[in-house]
Amino acid sequence: MKAEKRYRFIVHGVLILLSGVFLIPIIITVSNSFMSPFEIINRYSSTLTASNSFNAKGVMHFVQMSLIPSFVSFKQYFKLLFENPLYLGLFWNSVKITLPIVAGQLLVSVPGAYAFEQSKFKYKEAVFFIYIVVMLMPLQVVLVPNYIIADFLQIKGSYLAIILPGIFSPFGVFLIRQYLKGMPKEYIEAAKVDGAGHFTIIAQIIQPMIKSAIAALVILTFVEYWNLVDQAIVFIQDVNAEPLSAYLSRFAEGGGLDMVFAASCFYMLPTVLIFLYGQENIVEGIHLSGMK
Amino acid sequence: MGPSVMTKKSVLKKFFKKEETVLMLFALPGLLGLLAFYVIPFLISFYFTLINNNVAKNFVGLHNFSELLSNEAFLLGLKNTAIFMAICVPVNMIFPLAVAMLLNKTVRMKSLFCLIFLLPLVIPSGSVAHFWKSIFGLNGVINGAFFAGAPVNWLDTQWCRSLITTIFIWKNAGYNIVLFLAGLQAIPKEYYEYAAVEGANALNKFFRITLVYIIPTTFLVFIMSVINSFKSFKEIYLICGAYPHQSIYMLQHYMNNQFSALNYQKLASAAYVLSIFIIALVFLFYRIQYKQAKNF
Numbered sequence: 001m002k003a004e005k006r007y008r009f010i011v012h013g014v015l016i017l018l019s020g021v022f023l024i025p026i027i028i029t030v031s032n033s034f035m036s037p038f039e040i041i042n043r044y045s046s047t048l049t050a051s052n053s054f055n056a057k058g059v060m061h062f063v064q065m066s067l068i069p070s071f072v073s074f075k076q077y078f079k080l081l082f083e084n085p086l087y088l089g090l091f092w093n094s095v096k097i098t099l100p101i102v103a104g105q106l107l108v109s110v111p112g113a114y115a116f117e118q119s120k121f122k123y124k125e126a127v128f129f130i131y132i133v134v135m136l137m138p139l140q141v142v143l144v145p146n147y148i149i150a151d152f153l154q155i156k157g158s159y160l161a162i163i164l165p166g167i168f169s170p171f172g173v174f175l176i177r178q179y180l181k182g183m184p185k186e187y188i189e190a191a192k193v194d195g196a197g198h199f200t201i202i203a204q205i206i207q208p209m210i211k212s213a214i215a216a217l218v219i220l221t222f223v224e225y226w227n228l229v230d231q232a233i234v235f236i237q238d239v240n241a242e243p244l245s246a247y248l249s250r251f252a253e254g255g256g257l258d259m260v261f262a263a264s265c266f267y268m269l270p271t272v273l274i275f276l277y278g279q280e281n282i283v284e285g286i287h288l289s290g291m292k
Numbered sequence: 293m294g295p296s297v298m299t300k301k302s303v304l305k306k307f308f309k310k311e312e313t314v315l316m317l318f319a320l321p322g323l324l325g326l327l328a329f330y331v332i333p334f335l336i337s338f339y340f341t342l343i344n345n346n347v348a349k350n351f352v353g354l355h356n357f358s359e360l361l362s363n364e365a366f367l368l369g370l371k372n373t374a375i376f377m378a379i380c381v382p383v384n385m386i387f388p389l390a391v392a393m394l395l396n397k398t399v400r401m402k403s404l405f406c407l408i409f410l411l412p413l414v415i416p417s418g419s420v421a422h423f424w425k426s427i428f429g430l431n432g433v434i435n436g437a438f439f440a441g442a443p444v445n446w447l448d449t450q451w452c453r454s455l456i457t458t459i460f461i462w463k464n465a466g467y468n469i470v471l472f473l474a475g476l477q478a479i480p481k482e483y484y485e486y487a488a489v490e491g492a493n494a495l496n497k498f499f500r501i502t503l504v505y506i507i508p509t510t511f512l513v514f515i516m517s518v519i520n521s522f523k524s525f526k527e528i529y530l531i532c533g534a535y536p537h538q539s540i541y542m543l544q545h546y547m548n549n550q551f552s553a554l555n556y557q558k559l560a561s562a563a564y565v566l567s568i569f570i571i572a573l574v575f576l577f578y579r580i581q582y583k584q585a586k587n588f
Contacts, residue, residue, distance in 0.1 A: 226416055264418070267416055
């Protein structure tokens with residue numbers, strides 16, 4: 001029994017250590033967002049300044065990373081939100097791209113998945129196969145048809161070129177259908193016997209039962225498009241129209257070094273909140289899409 | 293509904309007919325969108341692979357493909373993407389499996405650990421880009437600690453591939469950990485108990501029970517890892533910039549150049565080559581899995 005205990009202790013130790021390693025980039029980013037802009041410049045600038053040269057080695061100043069700020073300050077956030085209009089503009093661009101996609105995915109996926117699950121159409125699996133093939137294709141491939149159709153519709157420069165393919169991405173239908181497959185058919189049959197129509201069935205039976213599926217879809221879609229980079233490079237030429245996800249990495253070079261951590265944190269906040277709020281759903285969503 | 297059997301039947305028949313119509317209407321918007329934005333333009337783009345350019349539109353057969361397959365930039369991108377995948381996919385399977393097995397041994401805090409490992413997945417790549425640059429960049433922590441005399445930007449050396457892989461695993465391992473954990477938890481505990489009674493050691497149990505029973509999960513994890521490995525471009529672009537070291541010049545870099553040059557011929561050919569590559573890979577693995585499943 002003693003060996004068992006020690007074994008368990010080691011397992012937990014390894015896991016805690018690993019969790020620490022996984023969390024460090026996030027923790028540092030968060031804690032450093034509470035440093036004053038002055039402290040950030042001192043710690044992160046490569047050029048020597050009057051106040052950081054004491055720990056310079058050779059010709060350049062190296063990053064002095066620290067978990068804890070010397071002084072806790074909200075100045076980074078203040079600068080970011082009230083003194084630099086570019087930042088909020090780019091943040092708003094991300095919102096304008098992501099929210100329509102999430103809403104559209106839901107509207108298209110839930111009825112679509114329901115239809116695929118309920119239909120007795122002979123070739124429905126063959127049609128569904130198209131969804132799976134498209135889903136397996138990497139972004140590098142699907143961007144080409146996305147681009148061609150955007151060019152044809154003359155929406156290449158607008159967010160629609162990103163939003164419309166996002167709405168019709170096959171992932172939602174696939175995920176929701178996986179959930180529906182695991183649902184007992186009796187409920188739907190019973191409702192049908194009672195004379196309920198499809199709208200009633202979706203609204204009263206399906207929707208409450210697949211709440212967690214919907215939550216998982218919302219979270220996964222939101223996270224995916226909140227982090228979009230590739231499409232922005234292809235479709236958006238104007239820097240001011242870029243989503244922040246694509247610009248964030250150039251923030252420091254663009255004169256925003258003193259508030260880069262606050263910008264990073266502020267941008268991750270929506271996804272982290274949504275993740276913590278729907279944590280069980282996302283785990284369940286991944287489980288279920290894995291269980292088949 | 294009418295009292296006689298006949299009318300009841302015909303009403304039911306009508307109902308079913310109507311039911312199918314309603315269902316079709318449900319599926320139609322999504323299906324049309326999928327066809328319009330993905331399938332049809334992709335099929336049409338095959339035409340672009342067969343012509344010389346968008347103005348003259350002369351038929352050139354497979355010339356675009358042969359040119360593509362001798363294009364150095366494309367081949368470099370293809371090679372790097374394949375190498376990245378060959379490293380990333382196994383690592384992104386073995387490491388999560390190991391973590392999932394550890395998690396499966398713990399009693400408490402399973403879901404807390406899962407959450408922690410999943411957290412990087414939801415963090416936008418750009419949000420931690422500056423952290424990674426501060427570690428590996430020219431004036432980064434690594435140089436400050438060990439190479440202050442002759443600092444190197446590690447993100448611009450042959451090391452960048454390993455660094456990007458590490459960052460990629462950091463971000464994507466959680467997904468596979470959760471999948472593997474689900475697979476492991478589905479194995480009945482009795483199997484291990486019988487095996488213990490029969491005198492099997494840990495290694496035996498792992499190869500004879502664990503590995504065998506998580507094959508369906510492994511199949512899924514493999515597919516997801518292959519798909520996800522293409523997403524590495526995001527990390528590369530955000531951390532190493534638009535013009536990275538040539539060992540991480542990916543297919544997407546090549547494609548981006550063709551997008552900005554509006555070269556439909558090269559874009560379409562590359563998309564076709566890539567999709568054939570993916571389909572072949574998935575098909576191959578599906579066959580292997582099918583054969584494995586038959587052995588039960």
